[in-house]
Amino acid sequence: MDAFISDQAEDLTRSQIQKFIKDGNILVNDQAVSKAGFKVKTGDKIVVNVPEEEPIKAIPENIPLDVVYEDQDVIVVNKPQGMVVHPAAGHPDKTLVNAILYHCQINDDDVIRPGIVHRIDKDTSGLLMIAKNNLAKQSLMKQLKDKSNLREYLAIVHGNFEEKTGKITAPLGRSKVDRKKQAVVEDGRHAVTHFTVLEQFDGYSLLKLKLETGRTHQIRVHMQYIGHPVAGDPLYGPKHTLPGKGQFLHAETLGFEHPRTHEWMEFSIEPPKIFQETLAQLRH
Numbered sequence: 001m002d003a004f005i006s007d008q009a010e011d012l013t014r015s016q017i018q019k020f021i022k023d024g025n026i027l028v029n030d031q032a033v034s035k036a037g038f039k040v041k042t043g044d045k046i047v048v049n050v051p052e053e054e055p056i057k058a059i060p061e062n063i064p065l066d067v068v069y070e071d072q073d074v075i076v077v078n079k080p081q082g083m084v085v086h087p088a089a090g091h092p093d094k095t096l097v098n099a100i101l102y103h104c105q106i107n108d109d110d111v112i113r114p115g116i117v118h119r120i121d122k123d124t125s126g127l128l129m130i131a132k133n134n135l136a137k138q139s140l141m142k143q144l145k146d147k148s149n150l151r152e153y154l155a156i157v158h159g160n161f162e163e164k165t166g167k168i169t170a171p172l173g174r175s176k177v178d179r180k181k182q183a184v185v186e187d188g189r190h191a192v193t194h195f196t197v198l199e200q201f202d203g204y205s206l207l208k209l210k211l212e213t214g215r216t217h218q219i220r221v222h223m224q225y226i227g228h229p230v231a232g233d234p235l236y237g238p239k240h241t242l243p244g245k246g247q248f249l250h251a252e253t254l255g256f257e258h259p260r261t262h263e264w265m266e267f268s269i270e271p272p273k274i275f276q277e278t279l280a281q282l283r284h
Helices: 002-008 014-022 096-103 134-146 218-225 273-283
Strands: 026-028 046-048 067-070 074-079 125-131 150-158 165-169 172-174 182-184 192-200 204-211 249-257 264-268
Touching (some): 002 014, 014 026, 067 264, 125 134
Antiparallel strands (some): 026 046, 067 074
């Protein structure tokens, strides 16, 4: 039952459907189904009653925050691995936004993603810029659209390279096979990733990657696409990989024009301890 509905209703996740079943919100031939393993048959009349979602609103929470830079317009933070950027279904609190709202005032009408102009994945660490007002938000978003800002990442990936540099141009969109994943698809959005090989080890390589565009899971999907998935990636990488809690991907460098002064601002941050320790082990 849960697999069948998941295939038919693309806007529902498997876990949502299983909760609907548990709560008696899925009927087969006017009878509530109690098990996700219920076998559907040709001719069954299936009704899914989708309950109204409780509105999500970000509230301030006293969570430690690693602030790299801050002024009246922008704040740059070093997001730890394992932290979600903003509240969403399944992650209503304990996000970076909750921490930001406790730390300072954000003048933004968006109650879920106040100040957020770009994101990095939960298990990706590193630098993120947040707008503290509308002037900053419009400026930073325009720079992202115009590709005039700088975003560079470090990644440990599987395999070795013959070339020292490369450019991956491949359109990205939702996977036709697994809706939780992104994939290279013909009708996807234009996406470009540049990479430089910094070091090579036995079966792994350390890369610097520069985003020309910023699509969901872009680096992770592009690296899988060329046969060098990011080590530790639970979605796009192999099961047998380096020990850790998520992909070895770190947003190392961030650069942008200041929204008010128009001065070029550039920041770099070292990768987290587990990343550095893993590199040391690979080198030896």
